[in-house]
Amino acid sequence: MKKVIAAGLAALAMSVSGAAFAEPVKVGMITTLSGGGAGLGIDARDGFMLALKNAGDAASEIEVVTEDDGQKPELAVQIADKMIQSDQVDILTGIIWSNLAMAVVPSAVAQGKFYLSVNAGPSPLAGSQCNENYFNVAYQNDNFHEAMGQYANQDYKKTFILAPNYPAGTDALTGFKRFYKGELTGEVYTQLGQTDYAAEIAQIRASGADSVFMFLPGGMGIAFTKQYAQSGVDIPLMGPGFSFSQDVLGAIGDAALGVKNSGSWAKDLDNEANAKFVETFQAEYGRLPSVYAAQAYDTANLIVAAAGKASVKDADAFRAALKEADFDSVRGKFSFNTNNHPIQDIYVREVIKEGDVLTNKIVSTAFTDHKDAYAAECSLQ
Amino acid sequence: MQTALFIEQILNGLQLGVMLFLMAAGLTLIFGVMGLINLAHGSLYMVGAFACAAVAGATGSFWLGLAASLAAAAAAGALVEILVIRRLYERDHLDQVLATFALILILSEGTRWLFGSFPLYLDIPPLLQGTVPIPGGSRYQLYRLAIIGVGVAVAVGLFLLISRTRLGMRIRAGESDREMIGALGVDIRTLYTVVFALGAALAGLAGAMVGALQSVQVGMGEPVLILAFVVIVIGGIGSIKGALVGALLVGLTDTMGRFLLPQLFGVFMDPSRAGLVGGAVASMLIYIVMAVILAVRPQGLFAAKG
Structure with a gap:
């Protein structure tokens, strides 16, 4: 009986204070950190981590595990399986290349995980193979x-x-x-x-x-x-x-x-979020950010915003929160189309x-x- | 205009060919003398390019960079030979492939650790910038002509080295009978190190010259390594002459294939499809040529040993 009351109180406390008691979110980042394409993956990872750092307390419950896919589809699939099964991540993200995304995304979303794309946007995932748990925060390839x-x-x-x-x-x-x-x-x-x-x-x-x-x-x-x-x-x-x-x-x-x-982005885009992004990125890493870093920064901020509104364990509520795209994008305005792909200025x-x-x-x-x-x-x- | 384009493409093919020759010469020399399959040859090419880009970036002189690329690749080659390769001569080819593949990973990650993951900048020297007129009314890039010149000079130099000098005599002797020249009192260990460093320096030279045209980045050596292997298999493993002929054949076939095949398919297809199909067949062409040559002459064109 005591337990039930305690649980009830806890639930009440959570619903009242919202974000402060947000549940932990575990993010699995699969990206290219070695080989010829490593520059892109490193920029994406750095942009993502910077957003979490800038978000401060709001991101304190977000844990990220990062692994290198070496730009190899078979390796990316293995990492995804491992992250889903043994790390028990809630969200996957980070893949740069379309052929790797096609290898990982369909099975990950079929297992009920969320996938948020920081870069790759192959046409099948925007059209016939679109999925309610797949959100592309970057662009569609075309x-x-x-x-x-x-x-x-x-x-x-x-x-x-x-x-x-x-x-x-x-x-x-x-x-x-x-x-x-x-x-x-x-x-x-x-x-x-x-x-x-x-x-x-x-x-x-x-x-x-x-x-x-x-x-x-x-x-x-x-x-x-x-x-x-x-x-x-x-x-x-x-x-x-x-x-x-x-x-x-x-x-x-x-x-x-x-x-x-x-x-969809340049470092001179005139908005507050972008100014902060470019300034802190340079201060943190000593180089100018690329579009890959900008997209990953937005992706991380989207997760922070959604996690503040709903628990990732409640898939329907979390999905709705993601779809609202209620975050300050470095691209100025940003919203999702019906197929969970961006509507944005280019x-x-x-x-x-x-x-x-x-x-x-x-x-x-x-x-x-x-x-x-x-x-x-x-x-x- | 069509003649000019044709001449330009032949020059492009020759340029690609001599660049492949610089890679293949070292690879085939090392195989011919030591019987070693060196997968890490592409990494030495990368070492040369990074040394050139780093020194040229620091001093502003491409020529110092070029000298540094020769020195760095030769030094890396000698070091690798002494530390790792020396233990592999007596073992079978599978062990050699495994160990030199590990070297690729070590050298790639080592380079990334030193220089970071972003490609480096290297431009062609001011002296060789610009274009020169060629027959047919078009213009051709001076730097690419210079690469052809360097390739021809290296081919002649290697020929003289091997046929006219004492070192060359020992290399030839080492190819025919390792134990015997050891028994005759030649310091075979040093000879092997020198040959390996020479092959590495040629790869480094190729890397530096090509680095100014392409991008200097980790992993740049592996695609070239595959082509270099095609070259020595076509030319006959162990033969410098075979490497030269094979390299020019591959260079010309690849360039002319990329140029002519889409046009050929364009005769009976719409341009978009012809581009796709022609491009796909062109990328297979050198492997088709290799298969045909191996079917007719399984030893390659100029097999070193009968």
């Missing part, structure tokens, strides 16, 4: 490319496009073509992980294009952009923000100056030099309140 296609309509008539031959690469060019109305002078799919682009650059030179759109994330983009600048071809280059994000700009060097690229940015440091500055807005093209195929309402 979004940034769609924005560049829209932007290219202003100035260009003949564009040469290229991307690596893998799902996100074909998604990229599909996204670009969805909004681009001009003519394509070439459409080239390169090998994934290719590092020498001399043959493709020679074709661009000979194609008579008035612009080039390329999606080559990580080291591929560094190699391409340097070689493009060195080759003396002066056709304007554009791409999604991934190819010109803060993590690769230093290695590309001045070759990137003036390049237009699209993104900007065109230009690479500039601030002192010695290359970074991005917003020059225009490509889309306002942009939604992805797959929401209609999703059964969620």
Whole structure:
């Protein structure tokens, strides 16, 4: 009898004081911390942890376990199983790459766990395979490319496009073509992980294009952009923000100056949350944050906000709290579409030099309140 | 314009070829003399690139960086030989593969520990920036021509070293009969260390030169290592001449495949599909060539031993 009363009192206390007695939330972060793609994962992890630190007491009950997936799908699946079964996490997050997300997310959400994406947004998870427990806080893969296609309509008539031959690469060019109305002078799919682009650059030179759109994330983009600048071809280059994000700009060097690229975030976005994010990130880690860090920072803040409203053990209430997206996004406004993917503005940015440091500055807005093209195929309402 | 594009692509193929030759020469030399399969050769390429980027970043001189890349890769090679590889000569290839694979992991994580996870910046030196006119009316990048020049110089140098010098004589003797030259009083341990360091220095040189074109990052060596293995398998394991011919063959096949196959498929497909299918077949092309050559000549084109 005593126990029942105690439990009743405890429940009463909780419902009255809310966040202060929030239940512990255990987050499993699977991300890429070694190998060629480690820069992206490290930025995501650092952004996530920074948000929890900045949240102070509100995040005191949030515990994070982090593991390195080495950019290998089979390893990511093993880690996810281990985190769900032995660590008993409530929420999974952190995956950078779409092929890894496709390997992990469907089984994790089928086991009743929440998955919050800090980066990858493959089209099946936005459309036919969407799930009520899968929230994408970053973007759907096509979004940034769609924005560049829209932007290219202003100035260009003949564009040469290229991307690596893998799902996100074909998604990229599909996204670009969805909004681009001009003519394509070439459409080239390169090998994934290719590092020498001399043959493709020679074709661009000979194609008579008035612009080039390329999606080559990580080291591929560094190699391409340097070689493009060195080759003396002066056709304007554009791409999604991934190819010109803060993590690769230093290695590309001045070759990137003036390049237009699209993104949902830039460090000069004028809002309070963003100012605090950029300032504390620099103070904590001694470098400028990338878009991956910004998305992970938002993801962590979303978890903090939802945990303050509902217990993660009450899946329905917690899901509703997530869906409200009641947090101060570094992207300014942010809300979820019916398929749990973002409705957000997408900007065109230009690479500039601030002192010695290359970074991005917003020059225009490509889309306002942009939604992805797959929401209609999703059964969620 | 089409002729100019064609000439440019042939030059691109040659440039890729000589770069692969620098990698494959060391790999095949080490296999030919010591009978060792060195998976960590790609890591030495990475060491060269990081040394060049770090020194060039600190001093502002690419040339000092280039010298540092040779020194660092040779030193890393010699150190690895003395500490690890020396114990593996008598063991079978599976043990060697296992140990050198471990070296890849150690060198990669060691480099990350020293330089961090973000790619480093390395640009081509001012002297070699810009382009030069080529026949057909187009222009070609001076730096890539310089790489072709360095590759040819290294090929000639290696030929002279092996056919005309005492060290070369010992290397050839070591290829034919290890025990015998040991019995004749040649210090075989030092010879092995020198050969290993030489191979490593060539890989480091390739890494530094390519680092200025591409991105200097952890893991950059492994894709090149795979191509270098294709080259020595095509050329005949242990043969420097085979490595040269194989490297040029792979370089030209890969470049021309990427250039011509999508156009070929474009004749009977829409451009988007032709790009996808052509690109996919182009990425398989060198492996198809390798399979055909191995079917006809299982020893490779210029097998070192009969």
